[in-house]
Amino acid sequence: MFFDFVSENNRRTIEEQSENRAFWDAAWGCRGLPVQWVGMEDWRVSNFLIDIGHPGHVHLFRHLAAELRRRGHTLLYSVRDIPVAKRLMECFGMTPYLDLGAKRDSRAGKALAVLRQDAALLRFVVANRIECGISSGISLGHVSQLTGMTALMFDDDDDAAEPLVVRYGHPASRAVFTPDCIVRGTRRAVYYHSTHELAYLHPDLFRPDAGVAAAAGLAPGERYFIMRFVAMKGHHDVGEQGLAKEQKLALLRLLCRHGRVIITGERELDAEFEPYRLPVPPEQMHSLMAGCSLFVGDSQTMTSEAAVLGVPALKCNSFAGRLSVPNMLEERFRLCHAYTPSRFGDMLSEAGRLLSMPAVELRGEWQRRREAMLRELVNPVPWLADYIEENYGFHT
Numbered sequence: 001m002f003f004d005f006v007s008e009n010n011r012r013t014i015e016e017q018s019e020n021r022a023f024w025d026a027a028w029g030c031r032g033l034p035v036q037w038v039g040m041e042d043w044r045v046s047n048f049l050i051d052i053g054h055p056g057h058v059h060l061f062r063h064l065a066a067e068l069r070r071r072g073h074t075l076l077y078s079v080r081d082i083p084v085a086k087r088l089m090e091c092f093g094m095t096p097y098l099d100l101g102a103k104r105d106s107r108a109g110k111a112l113a114v115l116r117q118d119a120a121l122l123r124f125v126v127a128n129r130i131e132c133g134i135s136s137g138i139s140l141g142h143v144s145q146l147t148g149m150t151a152l153m154f155d156d157d158d159d160a161a162e163p164l165v166v167r168y169g170h171p172a173s174r175a176v177f178t179p180d181c182i183v184r185g186t187r188r189a190v191y192y193h194s195t196h197e198l199a200y201l202h203p204d205l206f207r208p209d210a211g212v213a214a215a216a217g218l219a220p221g222e223r224y225f226i227m228r229f230v231a232m233k234g235h236h237d238v239g240e241q242g243l244a245k246e247q248k249l250a251l252l253r254l255l256c257r258h259g260r261v262i263i264t265g266e267r268e269l270d271a272e273f274e275p276y277r278l279p280v281p282p283e284q285m286h287s288l289m290a291g292c293s294l295f296v297g298d299s300q301t302m303t304s305e306a307a308v309l310g311v312p313a314l315k316c317n318s319f320a321g322r323l324s325v326p327n328m329l330e331e332r333f334r335l336c337h338a339y340t341p342s343r344f345g346d347m348l349s350e351a352g353r354l355l356s357m358p359a360v361e362l363r364g365e366w367q368r369r370r371e372a373m374l375r376e377l378v379n380p381v382p383w384l385a386d387y388i389e390e391n392y393g394f395h396t
Contacts, residue, residue, distance in 0.1 A: 051135035052079040141172030194380040202379040208290035223259035228297030242298030307335035310370030
């Protein structure tokens with residue numbers, strides 16, 4: 001392990017100076033690196049690091065982190081400068097964390113950001129003698145090649161949809177935890193009989209807060225719908241399409257005839273959609289989603305979240321039919337439907353059909369489908385914690 005090559009004196013110096021930005025700039029030649037140390041005064045040498053690259057990762061890992069803490073492990077965290085992700089981490093007790101700076105949209109910007117974040121994570125892993133890193137990104141895999149840290153990746157996209165992750169992330173990871181409806185090319189895949197979304201929305205882990213709808217200004221029994229628009233700026237989104245503005249407006253006009261519409265987006269909303277902006281903080285989103293009558297949008301993750309909550313979900317983007325997890329939720333459990341942009345008319349027709357059904361009947365049917373799914377798919381958190389402890393030597 002890399003740690004073996006760090007003398008005891010040097011290791012002590014690293015630990016003592018881990019709060020000192022100037023020390024790291026000089027020691028690692030990374031002057032100007034946009035990294036912020038948050039709450040470092042309470043940190044100590046530990047064994048687990050969870051790296052967050054998207055708000056959805058906070059949900060994915062928060063119950064696993066809590067379970068590992070319950071078993072006696074100490075957890076440290078790192079995150080990109082994403083305000084929603086940092087708010088969620090603070091809300092769910094995933095602190096203190098290392099702020100790794102902003103993400104970038106361009107390919108060149110993304111590559112440069114990855115290099116800078118890798119350097120920051122490397123020095124942090126050495127300073128804190130991290131033994132196991134957990135993430136849904138590629139950086140911890142890179143760091144593990146220099147430190148001997150066990151890097152565990154969680155990935156629920158198909159190989160064909162993410163060639164860069166397959167090329168640069170999977171080979172560097174000790175294991176790639178994957179829903180078993182996906183077939184991987186790597187022998188490092190560890191399959192589990194569930195989905196990422198059930199790691200935080202399984203009924204063992206999540207109970208909707210009935211007070212959230214009232215806080216959003218909804219009257220008891222009022223029918224409402226959620227729309228979600230994504231930026232399509234991820235590395236895997238190059239060349240892909242989501243909903244066009246006119247398609248969003250057509251959906252909005254249809255939904256407004258049947259109830260209240262709530263819109264959430266990754267970036268700033270266009271002026272036409274601003275009056276419908278999400279009226280609750282992001283940590284309450286799933287409670288609001290659980291009570292809605294229909295979800296529509298171009299988001300992969302939130303479509304699957306609505307589906308596993310038993311909410312009818314319609315998605316329109318060019319990934320339709322190409323991803324195994326949404327395909328399973330659609331074909332095996334009939335909880336969601338996916339359409340390519342060229343089939344938007346079919347999506348609009350299906351939305352109209354669902355809206356024409358009595359609300360109680362529609363909800364009852366989808367809840368029965370959800371119950372069928374829950375009889376088959378498991379809460380993955382206890383299994384994952386057991387597997388990590390038993391197979392990588394992290395028993396407390």
